[in-house]
Amino acid sequence: MTEQHRIVVLGAGYAGLSAAGRAAKVRGARVTVIDARAEFVERVRLHQALVGQPVPRWNLRERLERKGIEFVQARATHIDTRARLVALDGDWEIAYDSLAYALGSIADATTPGVAEYAHSVATPEDTARVPALTGRVAVVGGGSTGIEVATELAETRPDLSVLLITSAEPAAWLSDRAGAHVAAVLDRLGVRVRSGTKVIAVTPTGLDLADGDHVDAETVLWTTGFAVPELAADSGLAVDHRGRVLVDTAMRSQSHPEIYAAGDAAVIPGPGDRDLRMACATALPTGTRAAAAIADALHGKPAHPLRFRYYIQCLSLGRRDGVIQFLRADDTPTGTVLTGRSAAWFKEGVVRGAAWTARP
Ligand SMILES: Cc1cc2nc3c(=O)[nH]c(=O)nc-3n(C[C@H](O)[C@H](O)[C@H](O)COP(=O)(O)OP(=O)(O)OC[C@H]3O[C@@H](n4cnc5c(N)ncnc54)[C@H](O)[C@@H]3O)c2cc1C
Numbered sequence: 286m287t288e289q290h291r292i293v294v295l296g297a298g299y300a301g302l303s304a305a306g307r308a309a310k311v312r313g314a315r316v317t318v319i320d321a322r323a324e325f326v327e328r329v330r331l332h333q334a335l336v337g338q339p340v341p342r343w344n345l346r347e348r349l350e351r352k353g354i355e356f357v358q359a360r361a362t363h364i365d366t367r368a369r370l371v372a373l374d375g376d377w378e379i380a381y382d383s384l385a386y387a388l389g390s391i392a393d394a395t396t397p398g399v400a401e402y403a404h405s406v407a408t409p410e411d412t413a414r415v416p417a418l419t420g421r422v423a424v425v426g427g428g429s430t431g432i433e434v435a436t437e438l439a440e441t442r443p444d445l446s447v448l449l450i451t452s453a454e455p456a457a458w459l460s461d462r463a464g465a466h467v468a469a470v471l472d473r474l475g476v477r478v479r480s481g482t483k484v485i486a487v488t489p490t491g492l493d494l495a496d497g498d499h500v501d502a503e504t505v506l507w508t509t510g511f512a513v514p515e516l517a518a519d520s521g522l523a524v525d526h527r528g529r530v531l532v533d534t535a536m537r538s539q540s541h542p543e544i545y546a547a548g549d550a551a552v553i554p555g556p557g558d559r560d561l562r563m564a565c566a567t568a569l570p571t572g573t574r575a576a577a578a579i580a581d582a583l584h585g586k587p588a589h590p591l592r593f594r595y596y597i598q599c600l601s602l603g604r605r606d607g608v609i610q611f612l613r614a615d616d617t618p619t620g621t622v623l624t625g626r627s628a629a630w631f632k633e634g635v636v637r638g639a640a641w642t643a644r645p
Pocket residue numbers: 295296297298299300301319320321322328329330331332359360361362387388389390406407408430433514516547548549550563564565566567568599600
């Protein structure tokens with residue numbers, strides 16, 4: 286191992302920070318974290334930010350430098366994998382020996398009209414751009430983000446008319462008991478649900494549906510899933526059809542062994558045929574594993590595979606209700622579910638714990 290092995294961590298979200306914290310413990314390595322933002326913002330609370338609740342944030346430079354980690358606030362624009370350089374906006378570069386790629390995800394704006402007329406809570410910047418809400422708000426997507434957004438809005442802003450539009454039933458992937466609870470809370474909060482339909486376009490006045498209908502809405506909130514930055518694909522890394530970096534079980538890029546990827550930006554083999562979910566719950570352990578794999582490689586040790594399984598999935602349903610779904614090792618739901626106020630508290634504890642774990 287050279288005295289000054291340069292570990293560069295791209296992205297200071299949950300995955301990047303947990304990688305940086307682990308990398309800082311690697312003897313003889315110099316760790317640099319690059320992020321376009323000056324602050325870490327708890328992304329899993331952006332539906333709370335949407336309704337004006339304060340979301341914890343802290344200064345990246347201050348925190349990282351206190352731990353002996355260099356911080357560079359800049360947007361990465363390219364990775365020159367031959368020269369091992371990360372190009373940054375402002376026309377400069379940073380060299381690496383090992384790179385941890387953790388650029389996370391952004392809103393998926395592939396449906397026509399989404400980029401022009403819809404809004405999102407996928408990133409702090411997107412959330413800050415959501416205009417003052419009035420009248421009819423259509424939330425598109427019955428996944429966890431859509432459900433959390435719709436319930437938070439309906440609970441905080443009873444003056445709004447909130448419509449949740451989904452192709453399947455909301456929370457269809459959870460157990461029957463959890464699904465029934467989600468449906469009951471949506472109903473209690475006055476959220477109207479239109480399921481079994483697909484949005485084909487967003488227009489200046491609302492949504493066009495596949496069944497030919499048009500839904501009028503003053504604001505459309507788009508929550509149908511995440512896309513990933515194109516940087517990995519543009520830089521020639523092996524990626525899947527969505528642009529996520531293909532890694533082995535030790536988070537190592539399948540095409541570039543000096544690059545490791547973690548979190549939403551990586552496609553990580555999970556139980557059965559399924560990939561691990563794009564989730565904070567995935568980002569934290571995979572970030573740590575990526576940095577540990579770098580340490581293993583430096584010390585000439587065989588890379589340990591990621592050993593990970595999900596135990597629960599948590600959904601907030603406003604501030605006073607929630608669902609904690611217990612899971613089998615293959616990530617399918619068991620019949621055990623916690624609901625109501627205790628579930629809301631449980632989820633709050635998990636969210637605080639995640640931020641605490643990420644903080645180097
Ligand atoms: C409203 C909402 C609620 C959620 N709730 C949950 C939940 O309850 N549980 C759960 O497990 N997950 C939840 N998620 C998902 C979770 O937030 C993500 O899966 C998680 O943040 C992924 O972590 P990450 O570190 O991979 O990426 P991110 O947290 O997205 O971090 C990526 C970092 O990379 C930086 N970056 C990106 N591009 C560049 C560039 N070119 N140059 C420099 N820096 C760049 C960004 O600024 C960012 O800091 C939620 C998401 C949202 C939006």
